[in-house]
Amino acid sequence: MPGEARAPVDAGRYTSRVMSYNAWFQCINGCTGQYSLREVIYRCPSCGDLLEVQHDVEALRSRSAAAWMQLFDERYRRNAYPYGSGVWGKKEWVVPFIDNENIVSTYEGSSNLLWADRYGKQLHVEDLWVKQCGNSHTGSFKDLGMTVLVSVVKQMIADGTPIDAVACASSGDTSAALAAYCAAAGIPAVVLLPRNKVSIAQLVQPLANGALVLSLDTDFDGCMAIVQEITKERRIYLANSMNSLRIEGQKTAAIEIVQQFDWEVPDWVVIPGGNLGNVHALGQGFAMMQELGLIQRLPRICLAQAERANPLYRAYQDHWRFEPITAQPTLAMSIQIGNPVSVKRAIRTLQRMNGVVEQASEQELADEAARADRTGMFNCPHTGVALAALRKLVERKVIRSHERVVVISTAHGLKFADQKAAYHMGGLEGVQRPAYKNAPVELPPDAGQVARAIARHVERAQLMVP
Amino acid sequence: MPGEARAPVDAGRYTSRVMSYNAWFQCINGCTGQYSLREVIYRCPSCGDLLEVQHDVEALRSRSAAAWMQLFDERYRRNAYPYGSGVWGKKEWVVPFIDNENIVSTYEGSSNLLWADRYGKQLHVEDLWVKQCGNSHTGSFKDLGMTVLVSVVKQMIADGTPIDAVACASSGDTSAALAAYCAAAGIPAVVLLPRNKVSIAQLVQPLANGALVLSLDTDFDGCMAIVQEITKERRIYLANSMNSLRIEGQKTAAIEIVQQFDWEVPDWVVIPGGNLGNVHALGQGFAMMQELGLIQRLPRICLAQAERANPLYRAYQDHWRFEPITAQPTLAMSIQIGNPVSVKRAIRTLQRMNGVVEQASEQELADEAARADRTGMFNCPHTGVALAALRKLVERKVIRSHERVVVISTAHGLKFADQKAAYHMGGLEGVQRPAYKNAPVELPPDAGQVARAIARHVERAQLMVP
Numbered sequence: 001m002p003g004e005a006r007a008p009v010d011a012g013r014y015t016s017r018v019m020s021y022n023a024w025f026q027c028i029n030g031c032t033g034q035y036s037l038r039e040v041i042y043r044c045p046s047c048g049d050l051l052e053v054q055h056d057v058e059a060l061r062s063r064s065a066a067a068w069m070q071l072f073d074e075r076y077r078r079n080a081y082p083y084g085s086g087v088w089g090k091k092e093w094v095v096p097f098i099d100n101e102n103i104v105s106t107y108e109g110s111s112n113l114l115w116a117d118r119y120g121k122q123l124h125v126e127d128l129w130v131k132q133c134g135n136s137h138t139g140s141f142k143d144l145g146m147t148v149l150v151s152v153v154k155q156m157i158a159d160g161t162p163i164d165a166v167a168c169a170s171s172g173d174t175s176a177a178l179a180a181y182c183a184a185a186g187i188p189a190v191v192l193l194p195r196n197k198v199s200i201a202q203l204v205q206p207l208a209n210g211a212l213v214l215s216l217d218t219d220f221d222g223c224m225a226i227v228q229e230i231t232k233e234r235r236i237y238l239a240n241s242m243n244s245l246r247i248e249g250q251k252t253a254a255i256e257i258v259q260q261f262d263w264e265v266p267d268w269v270v271i272p273g274g275n276l277g278n279v280h281a282l283g284q285g286f287a288m289m290q291e292l293g294l295i296q297r298l299p300r301i302c303l304a305q306a307e308r309a310n311p312l313y314r315a316y317q318d319h320w321r322f323e324p325i326t327a328q329p330t331l332a333m334s335i336q337i338g339n340p341v342s343v344k345r346a347i348r349t350l351q352r353m354n355g356v357v358e359q360a361s362e363q364e365l366a367d368e369a370a371r372a373d374r375t376g377m378f379n380c381p382h383t384g385v386a387l388a389a390l391r392k393l394v395e396r397k398v399i400r401s402h403e404r405v406v407v408i409s410t411a412h413g414l415k416f417a418d419q420k421a422a423y424h425m426g427g428l429e430g431v432q433r434p435a436y437k438n439a440p441v442e443l444p445p446d447a448g449q450v451a452r453a454i455a456r457h458v459e460r461a462q463l464m465v466p
Numbered sequence: 467m468p469g470e471a472r473a474p475v476d477a478g479r480y481t482s483r484v485m486s487y488n489a490w491f492q493c494i495n496g497c498t499g500q501y502s503l504r505e506v507i508y509r510c511p512s513c514g515d516l517l518e519v520q521h522d523v524e525a526l527r528s529r530s531a532a533a534w535m536q537l538f539d540e541r542y543r544r545n546a547y548p549y550g551s552g553v554w555g556k557k558e559w560v561v562p563f564i565d566n567e568n569i570v571s572t573y574e575g576s577s578n579l580l581w582a583d584r585y586g587k588q589l590h591v592e593d594l595w596v597k598q599c600g601n602s603h604t605g606s607f608k609d610l611g612m613t614v615l616v617s618v619v620k621q622m623i624a625d626g627t628p629i630d631a632v633a634c635a636s637s638g639d640t641s642a643a644l645a646a647y648c649a650a651a652g653i654p655a656v657v658l659l660p661r662n663k664v665s666i667a668q669l670v671q672p673l674a675n676g677a678l679v680l681s682l683d684t685d686f687d688g689c690m691a692i693v694q695e696i697t698k699e700r701r702i703y704l705a706n707s708m709n710s711l712r713i714e715g716q717k718t719a720a721i722e723i724v725q726q727f728d729w730e731v732p733d734w735v736v737i738p739g740g741n742l743g744n745v746h747a748l749g750q751g752f753a754m755m756q757e758l759g760l761i762q763r764l765p766r767i768c769l770a771q772a773e774r775a776n777p778l779y780r781a782y783q784d785h786w787r788f789e790p791i792t793a794q795p796t797l798a799m800s801i802q803i804g805n806p807v808s809v810k811r812a813i814r815t816l817q818r819m820n821g822v823v824e825q826a827s828e829q830e831l832a833d834e835a836a837r838a839d840r841t842g843m844f845n846c847p848h849t850g851v852a853l854a855a856l857r858k859l860v861e862r863k864v865i866r867s868h869e870r871v872v873v874i875s876t877a878h879g880l881k882f883a884d885q886k887a888a889y890h891m892g893g894l895e896g897v898q899r900p901a902y903k904n905a906p907v908e909l910p911p912d913a914g915q916v917a918r919a920i921a922r923h924v925e926r927a928q929l930m931v932p
Contacts, residue, residue, distance in 0.1 A: 424674065
C-alpha cells in the first residue's frame, strides 16, 4: 500500500492496546442489533434506515484525554506507517481492528489550516481560517473517508470474504477517491455515471486510475438505482455514502482542526452541505472529543447550501420540518442534492451544536470564491458557498468579529479550472456580472506599454489595501 | 500571511541564535563580491553569469548535526508559525534573516513520500518512492521556492526598499505560484505570456489570484526579453529562475526526503529537468546536509529529459559538452527548454553526484505516467518523463532492484486533466497507441449487463496482479 516513509521505526509503543478497542455498526434510529464492520451491510435489517459506526467508549476511556492528545501529537505527520496519516494517527477512534498491512493510505489529512489573513481583514473577522481539505492525493476531502472504506475492504478480502470489486454511482470526488485507493490496493473499482452528463474533468481521474467506468443511458438517480441493485450481490461492495465507514475517516477533520489549534476549540465551523454526510462526520468528531474529555465545549456550526439545492435551509426556516425537493443545477455541482441521504443525522448534529443553515445564490457563491482567490486561495465552488454564507452571518452579526472561525474547503480549485476560467473570461452560467473578474490584458510586445500597464495595476492595488 | 495554526506556542526555543546565521549572493563562477539577499540583483556585475546563495557554513556548524536533525524534527509539521512549513522549518538553512511576520507561507512541503508498492513490484524495484511535490497549495513544487522569493520581497518592502510589483514570464507553474503568494502577501504580481499560445488551464490560476496577466503578441522568448527589460527598473522585482532565491526553498525537498526516511539517504533520486534549477537545488540540499554532517554519503541522481527537449542528454552523451538546441513541443511542456538557465550548475551537480541523464519519447512518457496512474497515482507528464527514465535504467541494470529509489513528482495531475483525458479517450498528439488507455464503456441502464461488464473487468484484473 502507498504511504509515507516506512523507515525502521519501533512501532510497538504506538500499537499496544489497539486490539482491546472495538467498534461496530448499529441503526441510527436505535433498533437493536450490532453488526461487524467487516460485514457487508449498509442498512438496518429492521427499519431499513442507515447504520452508523459506534465505538466502545468505555474502552477508549481507559486512556486519559491527556494521553490521547499526547499520542495523537506524537504520531502526527511522522514516519511510522500508517500513523503519520491524519486519519490513521487516530486509528483507535476510526477502525481499531484493521491490520496495518491492510491499510491503504496516501498520507491523508494534516492539510493546511490556512490563516486567511487578508480575506479575514476584508471581512472584519481576523481570526479566520480555511481548512484546505482539497490539498490531498485526489484533490478533495473524500480521501479521508475512502482510505477507511478501502482499507476495511482489503482487510475483509484478507480475512477471506469474497469481494470482487467496489462500486459507486458518482460523477465527482467520490469516484476519483474510490478509483485511486482501489488502484493503490489492487482492488477492482467500478464507477457508474450518467452518459453525456459529466465533464471530461469528472471522468479523467477514475479513468486514469483504471476503474471500470460505465456510462449509462440514464440520469444520476438511474445510476444510483442500478448500483444498489448490483451491490445486493455481496461480492460487489458499495462505496456510496449510505455506507457509513467513510464517516469515520471524515470525522478526523474535526479532531485535526482542534489539534492544529493546540487543542483549542474554534467558535464556529462553516461547512458546505449536499448529501450532509460531512456535517454529520464533523459533529461526530467533536462529540467524540467531548465525550472523551479532550474538549470541554462544542463549536457552533453553519451548514451552507446552494440556493438551488437548499432542502435543509428550507427545513431550518421551518422548525426543522424536512421535505425533499428537486434540486436545480448549480455551479456547486457536488451538492446539487434534493433528498440528502444523511439528513436525519445532520439535523441532529445541527441541533446539538446550536447550528444554523445559510444559503448562497449562484452569483454569491461564484463572487465569494473569486474574492477569496484574490487573497491567495484557489477553492472549489462549494467552498464559495461556505464563504458566502459566512459573509451573510457576519453581516447579520450572528458571527461576531472577535470569534475564531474555520471554513471547511472541500476540494482543490484545480478540479474546477474550467468554471473559474469562465468566471474570469466571461460566460459563466448563472453569473451576470462577475464582481471579481480578472481577464488577460492584450498588448503589443513593447516594454514601454508593459511598464505603463504595470504602473496602472500597482496604482489600483494600492487603493484596494488590505 | 497565510499559514498553519498559529496557536499560542512559545516560539522562543525555536528562534534563538537565528540572528547569528548569515547568507548572501555570490557569483557561480567565483568572481569576487558578496551581495545582500535583500539587494535587487540577479546576475554577477563582473561576468554577467548567475548568482547563487552562499551560507555561512561555519556559523551553521555551531550547532551539531544531531542538534539540527532534532530541531528539524521538532518543528516538522507542527503548529508554531512559520516553522511547520517544510521550507521554514529549515529557516536557518534557507534565508535566516527574515522576520517571521514577513514570511508568506502556505505550509509548503512535507508532501507525501508515497511508497509506490504496486508500481514498484511491476518494475521489480520494491523500495520505490514517489515524492508528491505537486500535492501543495498551487499544485506544483514551485511553491517551495516561491514562498522564499515572495517572503524576501515582503521583508525588503518592510525594510523600505521601493518595490511595486513582482513579475515573471511563464506559462505555467511559476506564474501560478507567484500569483498565489503575492495575493496572500498583498503584493502586486505581473505575469507575461505569449498570446494564443497558452491554455485556459495555464491562465486560470494567475487570473484567479488577481495577477496582472499581460498577453503579448510574441513568443515565449519575446516575453522573457520584455520581463528582463522592465525589471531593469528595480521597482519591478524579477521572479524568473535566474533569481536564485527560489533554489533555497526548492533544496528543502532533498532534506525532507532524507528526513522522511529517518535521516537515511536513498540510493537514487530521479528528477525531470528543463531549465535545470530543480536538480541544482536538489544537489544543494544534499551537499549542505553532507557538509554539516547530517549525512555521510550522497545519492546518485538521474536527470530525465523529454527526447524533444534534450540538450543535457546530448551533453551527457558527449562528455558534458553542452550545446543549446531548439526544443520541440512536448507533452511535458514545462521542460520544453533548449537552452537551460541553470545548465552549468546542473552539470556540476551531476558530476558531483555520479549522475546520469536519460530521456523519454512522447509515447514513453505518456505510457509510463498512465501505467503509474493505474497503481493509484495521478502525476504530471514531467513525472512521466522521470518514470520512463527510471524504467530504462532498471532495464539496463544501472539501477538495481535492491536499491532505494525516490522519484520527484513535480506537479499534480489535475493540472493536466485535458492531456490525461486525451490519452484515455483518444487523440493525444505524439501518442499513437496508448498502451494503458482506459475509456468509458457505454451501456444501457440494465443491472444484468452492468453485472456482466463488472465480471469481465474483475476477471481481467485478476490476470494482471500485482
